[in-house]
Amino acid sequence: MANVFSNIAGWVNERAPGLAPMYRKHMTEYYAPKNFNIWYYFGSLALLVLVNQIVTGIFLTMNYKTSALEAFNSVEYIMRDVEWGWLIRYMHSTGASLFFVVVFLHMFRGIMYGSFKRPRELVWILGMLIFLVLMAEAFMGYVLPWGNMSFWGAKVIISLFGTIPFIGDALVQWIMGDFLPADATLNRFFALHVIALPLVLLLLVVLHLAALHEVGSNNPDGVDVKHGPKGNRWDAEKPADAIPFHPYYTVKDLFGTGFFLTIAAFIIFFAPTFGGWFLEHDNFTPANNLVTPSHIKPSWYFTPFYAILRMIPSFFGTAIWGVIGMFGAILLLALLPWIDKGEVRSVRYRGLGFRIALAVLVVSFLALGLVGAGVTAELIPAWFPHADVTTWENAFGRLMVLGYFGFFVFLWVYTRFGFEKTKPVPERVTMHD
Amino acid sequence: MANEVVDHGRRRFLTVTTAVVGGAGVVAAVVPFIKSWEPSARAKAAGAPVTVDISAIEAGQKVTYAWRSLPVFVVNRTKDQLAQLKGLDSRLLDPESKDAAQQPKYATNETRSIKPEWLVVIGLCTHLGCVPDFVPDIKPEPFDANWKGGFYCPCHKSRYDLSGRVFSGVPAPKNLPVPPYHFVDDTHIQIGVDPQEAG
Numbered sequence: 190m191a192n193v194f195s196n197i198a199g200w201v202n203e204r205a206p207g208l209a210p211m212y213r214k215h216m217t218e219y220y221a222p223k224n225f226n227i228w229y230y231f232g233s234l235a236l237l238v239l240v241n242q243i244v245t246g247i248f249l250t251m252n253y254k255t256s257a258l259e260a261f262n263s264v265e266y267i268m269r270d271v272e273w274g275w276l277i278r279y280m281h282s283t284g285a286s287l288f289f290v291v292v293f294l295h296m297f298r299g300i301m302y303g304s305f306k307r308p309r310e311l312v313w314i315l316g317m318l319i320f321l322v323l324m325a326e327a328f329m330g331y332v333l334p335w336g337n338m339s340f341w342g343a344k345v346i347i348s349l350f351g352t353i354p355f356i357g358d359a360l361v362q363w364i365m366g367d368f369l370p371a372d373a374t375l376n377r378f379f380a381l382h383v384i385a386l387p388l389v390l391l392l393l394v395v396l397h398l399a400a401l402h403e404v405g406s407n408n409p410d411g412v413d414v415k416h417g418p419k420g421n422r423w424d425a426e427k428p429a430d431a432i433p434f435h436p437y438y439t440v441k442d443l444f445g446t447g448f449f450l451t452i453a454a455f456i457i458f459f460a461p462t463f464g465g466w467f468l469e470h471d472n473f474t475p476a477n478n479l480v481t482p483s484h485i486k487p488s489w490y491f492t493p494f495y496a497i498l499r500m501i502p503s504f505f506g507t508a509i510w511g512v513i514g515m516f517g518a519i520l521l522l523a524l525l526p527w528i529d530k531g532e533v534r535s536v537r538y539r540g541l542g543f544r545i546a547l548a549v550l551v552v553s554f555l556a557l558g559l560v561g562a563g564v565t566a567e568l569i570p571a572w573f574p575h576a577d578v579t580t581w582e583n584a585f586g587r588l589m590v591l592g593y594f595g596f597f598v599f600l601w602v603y604t605r606f607g608f609e610k611t612k613p614v615p616e617r618v619t620m621h622d
Numbered sequence: 623m624a625n626e627v628v629d630h631g632r633r634r635f636l637t638v639t640t641a642v643v644g645g646a647g648v649v650a651a652v653v654p655f656i657k658s659w660e661p662s663a664r665a666k667a668a669g670a671p672v673t674v675d676i677s678a679i680e681a682g683q684k685v686t687y688a689w690r691s692l693p694v695f696v697v698n699r700t701k702d703q704l705a706q707l708k709g710l711d712s713r714l715l716d717p718e719s720k721d722a723a724q725q726p727k728y729a730t731n732e733t734r735s736i737k738p739e740w741l742v743v744i745g746l747c748t749h750l751g752c753v754p755d756f757v758p759d760i761k762p763e764p765f766d767a768n769w770k771g772g773f774y775c776p777c778h779k780s781r782y783d784l785s786g787r788v789f790s791g792v793p794a795p796k797n798l799p800v801p802p803y804h805f806v807d808d809t810h811i812q813i814g815v816d817p818q819e820a821g
Contacts, residue, residue: 341752345777348751363656367665369691377659479686479693481753485777499778503795506721508749511793570764579765579779
């Protein structure tokens with residue numbers, strides 16, 4: 190039997206001699222720093238969720254009907270009548286939310302340890318493109334069940350393009366293919382959600398990994414292992430402080446996978462709507478173009494950006510400033526490698542100012558999430574019955590907008606003009622064993 | 623053949639012309655795909671004018687009709703409500719309806735309507751297109767202690783008065799638009815056709 194396999198392997202190898210070296214380059218001979226910690230789980234977990242979304246998504250299309258008349262009922266049909274349909278759908282909807290949990294943590298890791306810095310700018314840019322496509326993918330997927338929140342979410346998000354001067358209204362009609370989100374809108378979103386964007390996403394993920402494997406992984410110390418001493422157990426030329434990705438990090442990632450799947454399974458089985466955060470209650474009623482849900486809010490992963498949109502008022506008779514602010518918030522993240530001029534990568538050896546600024550960024554981002562989700566609008570009257578809700582919500586929200594954008598301004602000034610007092614960076618990675 | 627000198631000028635000319643012709647072809651081929659996203663003939667046909675009976679709308683009531691799948695509010699305003707409108711001017715963004723795109727000429731007046739009591743507006747917030755709530759009573763509301771009746775958008779808290787005029791300091795930048803409409807007779811209006819067109 191073993192002979193048969195080695196014969197087949199030999200046969201393939203003769204005809205495609207590049208396959209085995211490629212496997213070695215990316216797996217058994219991809220040397221990653223040996224000091225990865227818990228923050229390094231989220232890349233492989235994102236890949237896991239991507240596979241989950243593709244597999245469950247394919248099975249959902251087998252029973253979903255792409256039509257404004259049938260979409261809502263076909264989703265209910267999947268939930269009630271299709272064997273195990275509820276599980277497949279909840280795996281897909283929970284997967285969407287967990288995708289963003291994982292990606293946000295992955296991005297935070299990159300900022301915290303300076304993984305976006307030279308020479309990994311391209312890895313970061315490709316990652317930001319993945320983030321953008323992922324947001325478009327998630328938004329369009331959210332429209333497909335054609336519940337009332339799907340409809341109104343689509344309406345509000347598409348209307349963002351209407352704020353562009355001169356061409357706005359025509360552009361909105363072009364995107365919707367009607368005067369309101371309608372059958373045409375649903376059909377094109379389905380096409381983009383199941384074919385176009387996943388293809389782009391997969392391509393970007395391949396490029397993201399290819400670009401990473403070209404420059405090598407960063408690590409919690411931000412030390413370049415490639416510039417350190419050479420020679421490890423496997424190869425005399427490779428960095429001494431690095432270990433082969435396979436089997437060492439594949440095994441580590443499998444441990445993370447087990448942990449992650451436990452949490453995911455708990456949500457899927459016991460709290461698939463996650464208290465209205467993962468699946469909103471208003472989306473359990475069919476789309477109705479004449480009735481607005483009392484609180485239109487996007488899915489939780491959009492709420493920080495949505496809050497920025499809401500908190501910036503209109504000036505000069507146009508509402509475009511909020512839209513610019515919202516997209517600017519993402520653009521600034523993408524430009525981080527050029528905003529942060531600091532030489533030291535990891536937060537472990539950076540100045541106190543960076544640590545405080547990073548904390549402000551995280552707090553503002555989370556607080557904006559609460560504002561965008563309407564939590565502050567409920568808490569303010571509950572805690573301060575006599576306060577004017579709009580005034581206080583705006584004051585709080587705008588302060589948090591300043592905190593978010595302030596991070597980037599501060600970081601540039603702090604690093605460009607040499608205010609940062611860094612600690613000495615060690616020669617080699619540190620281990621805590 | 624092999625020893626002939628390469629004519630670089632000729633090669634460049636061929637490269638550029640091939641690229642230009644090919645590029646033009648690609649652009650031409652993209653047009654149908656882009657145009658296919660425009661509203662279809664069926665979607666446009668669904669945008670025909672609608673005639674509605676307003677005789678059953680009591681004073682102070684609002685009824686919503688669909689025109690081009692857009693919600694159109696028809697409000698029968700009371701004398702009391704009309705009397706409040708003037709006093710609001712200082713708190714509004716465009717009290718005199720100067721933005722000509724938001725209403726036809728025949729509705730550019732104090733009440734933004736053909737007949738003072740009948741308000742006809744498209745019920746979509748000019749911020750991001752939600753349907754504002756009708757809050758007609760003249761009494762303090764949680765969002766405005768000095769409320770004189772009007773529309774309140776639940777999405778981003780934009781406020782409009784009972785003529786669809788937007789308040790200052792809210793996200794919405796414009797007054798609610800008045801669609802083209804005319805009175806067919808005392809109890810019927812047609813939405814989608816100007817009085818002049820109707821003759």
